[in-house]
Amino acid sequence: MEKILIANRGEIALRIMRSAREMGIKTVAVFSEADRNALHVRYADEAVCIGPAPSSQSYLSGEKIIEACFKTGAQGIHPGYGFLSENAAFARMVKEAGLTLIGPSPEAMEIMGNKLSAKAAAMKYNIPMVPGTEEAVTDLQIAQNRAQEIGFPILIKAAAGGGGKGMRIVEKPADFVEQMDLAVSEATSAFGDGSVFIERYVSSPRHIEIQVLGDNHGNIVHLFERDCSVQRRHQKVVEEAPSSILSEELRQKMGESAVNAARSCNYTGAGTVEFILDENLDFFFLEMNTRLQVEHPVTEMITGIDLVKEQIKIARGEKLSFKQEDLKIRGHAIEVRVYAEDPANNFLPDIGRLQTYITPKGPGVRVDDGFEQGMEIPIYYDPMIAKLVTYGKDRTEAIERMIRAIDEYRITGIQTTLAFGKFVMQHEAFISGKFDTHFVGKYFLPEYLSTENEEEAMIAALIGAEFMMQKSSSIINTDQTPAASSWHKNRKSY
Structure with missing residues (x-):
């Protein structure tokens, strides 16, 4: 596999390209007309x-992506996450x-893509079920x-669902029919x-998840857990590895269950x-998510394993170069x-x-992004x-x-979740490890960020003033012509 196409955009496309x-x-x-000047391009x-x-006319068009492979001679496709990454038909x-798809088989996607068939597969290995x-x-x-029989409260969930869609909590029997209708409709x-x-x-x-890797020779390992319990609207916003509450015994049990779930398909x-x-x-x-996860970097940091490189090696037919006993949690x-x-x-x-x-920069800091100053969101x-x-x-x-x-991250022009991230890091519930998926509902109120926002506004104003001063001074000498950008050399664009 000498050339691969990345069927995605933004930070994950860049992250895959760097390992490749x-x-x-x-x-x-590949890019849409809106992404013509994007960094991954x-x-x-x-x-x-x-x-x-x-996206329905670009990143979700399997036919156009395959056509791009033929046009460029790419032998493999890495789908990243989102878009077509868990689409069995694609x-x-x-x-x-x-x-070659750098990912699992269509059959594995189909089994794990439906929550009911996924449960049926996992039950064959006696994996605990709610x-x-x-x-x-x-x-x-x-x-x-x-x-x-189960006892209220109960949860109604869409079999093909994700991201909290088609999900309803029913507190009492009188609400059951109404909530069922809403869940089915959604x-x-x-x-x-x-x-x-x-x-x-x-x-x-x-919310605890286990990273697994499986090759085409029957070898499957787990790379320990990630705790993804800080969420908003049933979607993760903060993740960490390892979890602060798992014992070694529980970690081993969950790891074995994860490997068995992977083996079931x-x-x-x-x-x-x-x-x-x-x-x-x-x-x-x-x-089971049949793709690379957004939060995969935390696993890479504690294991020293580049998951994208392993994906590519597996797609090329190589055996895993390590066994379960070789993997250790570090930091x-x-x-x-x-x-x-x-x-x-x-x-x-x-x-x-x-x-x-x-x-931000410095020891122990990694930023996976797909933007630069001046770009539009x-x-x-x-x-x-x-x-x-x-x-x-x-x-x-x-x-x-x-x-x-x-504190070092500087973003102005739009609102971001950075201040919320700092709020989480400084909250006693997170520091102590005594939190769950209801963290936002239990502990967060928008007014808690007001002081932080005022400080950021002052910093933004100072940065803006400095920028204008530099711009004014640069106008004084207009004879200097900046060197032309050379990013486009030795590359093709279609």
């Missing part, structure tokens, strides 16, 4: 425009075109009876599949098995997702121009700007570094 370049592999970027060896800004198209229905709910009366609208099932609602859960490549952990530290299978890592969102306004997306964009795609990751010898140092890194 270190392996001596040429890269092809400039970084790649070749770039192909695949359509207008809406995976099958890639295979039928004689290309009490609930094992099949889609079709008879309302039977469903009500089963809900009574699932149908979001996924084209109204199938739902019922589970006991775990009131104070921790003959999984190959990088994947993540997600669990919920209740207040008694009992864990239950939630789902602690935390990731804060930096979104173009306003945490003071219910985390609503914010768009605009990055008037100031200066990333497009309205068409996920509002994540960057992933800010810090590493320390222990959890305390990782937290301290994160606070320092957030």
